[in-house]
Amino acid sequence: MIELLGVHKAFGANAVLRGVDLQVARGTSVVIIGGSGTGKSVLLKCILGLVRPDAGAILVAGEDATMAGREAFLARFGMLFQGGALFDSLPVWQNVAFRLLRGAKKRPRAEAREIAVEKLRRVGLGSEVAELYPAELSGGMQKRVGLARAIAAEPEIIFFDEPTTGLDPIMAGVIDELIREIVVEMGATAMTITHDMRTVRSVADQVAMLHEGVIRWTGSVAEMDATPDPYVHQFIHGLGQGPIAAVR
Amino acid sequence: MSVSAPLARLGRAVLGALATTGRVAIFALDTVSHMLRPPFYGREFLLAVLQIGWLSLPVVGLTALFTGAALALQIYAGGARFNAESVVPSIVAIGMTRELGPVLGGLMVAARVASSIAAExxxxxxxxxxxxxxTLSTNPMKYLAAPRVLAATLTVPVLVAVGDSIGIMGGWLVGVNRLGFNSATYLRNTAEFLEGWDVGSGLAKGAVFGFLVALMGCYHGMHSGRGAMGVGAATKSAVVGASVLILASNYLLTEVFFSA
Incomplete structure (x- = not known):
């Protein structure tokens, strides 16, 4: 479904991605782990076209991501941003139904609102939240609204950028469960980037470790726990000692 | 230190300024092209009209009122030196419509609107x-920049027209109540001396200033750096950029409109 071939990206002298190769099969949930500043978010942004890679190819369902018609291409994606990235000026339901209120997927306003309320219900929020503004919501509720927005237009592919960052452990667990349920229920292809090992164990079919600009290791969660790879071992156990420098 | 070092710094500064000018010009062309091509975001446009036009009325009106009043006092005092106090109504009207209405109105809108657009x-x-x-298949230039720039281009001339009227009224209030002018004579003098192009040129300036104000707000907002400092710097640059461009373009437009 998603194929990355030798993707490079540098910002000035800082080569963030140095030849990323990764295949994500349709309907699978891949979690990308790696230290802060290793380019995980840049990788997602390259796939979405928010950042233009310097070299390499990105194929989505066999189609070159850089050549595809933007609107039709992006219509396949939903994304949950790290901070929610909800639009402050719009009430919650219009945030969720944003794509349904304009563009190719435009629906009548009442129908779009109905779908938004249904998606909010799916992520555990009542209809009373629909008319509130994002600033009136807690961090956990904002994540849920972001999740509802990501799934509102029934995308084939969903990206989750640090979905549990800033949440308490209970709320983080709830969000992890929601992500897993929704991905399975929709049969979507999912890519998640996270530092949170509980998210990895809850959400992943496949784990990929990004280190020094390349995918250093891939495998299942069970293989991750058993791997002798010192980088993976150090990262998943949060060890200060090992090949990954603690101060980067 | 090498003799060429100051020259190198000067060269870098000039190249930087030229590069910024080019980026702003491309941004402006991109914005205009999005104004002309569908889809159009009517709700965003109407909200921008409300924010830029309606909500700027108090500050523009107050500025014009006090400016017109002070202008009347100054012209009366200056005119008294050569027995020309009677020119107060006509000079207030011409001064407000040609220069002070659009320039001060534009600067007040720059302070209020360019900063808020850049910060937002x-x-x-x-x-x-x-x-x-x-990611939601919406072009930010089309959704954020085009409606704001169009709204400012259309509403600032209206603000200027309102400001002109209030400024002339400020002069009339002072003229009648402080300087002893007859009310009817003051108004007749104003109407007789004021020409259509005096007002029209001010409104045209207002449209250009509105475009520049919103353009600066959008450009610096879109190129904001990270964090609170980045947004703060973008806001400051938007206000400074808009103000300087208003004053510079005012001179150029005055040359175009009124040079013999």
Whole structure:
């Protein structure tokens, strides 16, 4: 479904991605782990076209991501941003139904609102939240609204950028469960980037470790726990000692 | 230190200024092209009209009122030196409509609107809302920049017209109540001396100033740096850029409109 071939990206002298190769099969949930500043978010942004890679190819369902018609291409994606990235000026339901209120997927306003309320219900929020503004919501509720927005237009592919960052452990667990349920229920292809090992164990079919600009290791969660790879071992156990420098 | 070092610094500064000018010009062309091509975001446009036009009325009106009043006092005092106090109504009207109405109105809108647009869009950028727009198949230039720039281009002339009227009224209030002018004579003098182009040129200036104000707000917001400092710097640059461009373009437009 998603194929990355030798993707490079540098910002000035800082080569963030140095030849990323990764295949994500349709309907699978891949979690990308790696230290802060290793380019995980840049990788997602390259796939979405928010950042233009310097070299390499990105194929989505066999189609070159850089050549595809933007609107039709992006219509396949939903994304949950790290901070929610909800639009402050719009009430919650219009945030969720944003794509349904304009563009190719435009629906009548009442129908779009109905779908938004249904998606909010799916992520555990009542209809009373629909008319509130994002600033009136807690961090956990904002994540849920972001999740509802990501799934509102029934995308084939969903990206989750640090979905549990800033949440308490209970709320983080709830969000992890929601992500897993929704991905399975929709049969979507999912890519998640996270530092949170509980998210990895809850959400992943496949784990990929990004280190020094390349995918250093891939495998299942069970293989991750058993791997002798010192980088993976150090990262998943949060060890200060090992090949990954603690101060980067 | 090498003799060429100051020259190198000067060269870098000039190249930097030229590069920024080019980027702003491309941004402006891109914005205009999005204004002309569908889809159009009517709700965003109407909200921008409300924010830029309606909500700027008090500050523009007050500025014009006090400026017209002070102008009447100054012209009366200056005119008294050569027994020309009677020119107060006509000079107030011409001064307000040609220069002070559009320039001061534009500067007040720059302070109020360029800063708020830059802060809003800059915050959207640092909180990934601009990226979210893109992932939701919405072009940020079309959704954020085009409606604001169009709204400012259309509403600032209206603000200038209102400001002109209030400024002339300020002069009339002072003229009648402080300087002893007959009310009817003051108004007749104003009407007789004021020409259509005096008002029209001011409104045309207002349209250009409105375009520049919103353009600066959008440009600096979209190019905001990270964090609170980045948004703060973008806001400051938007106000400074808009103010300087208003004053510079005012001179150029005055040359075009009124040079013999």
């Amino acid at each position: 869009i800059g915050t959207m950028k640092v909180t990934e809302q601009i990226d979210a727009l893109v």
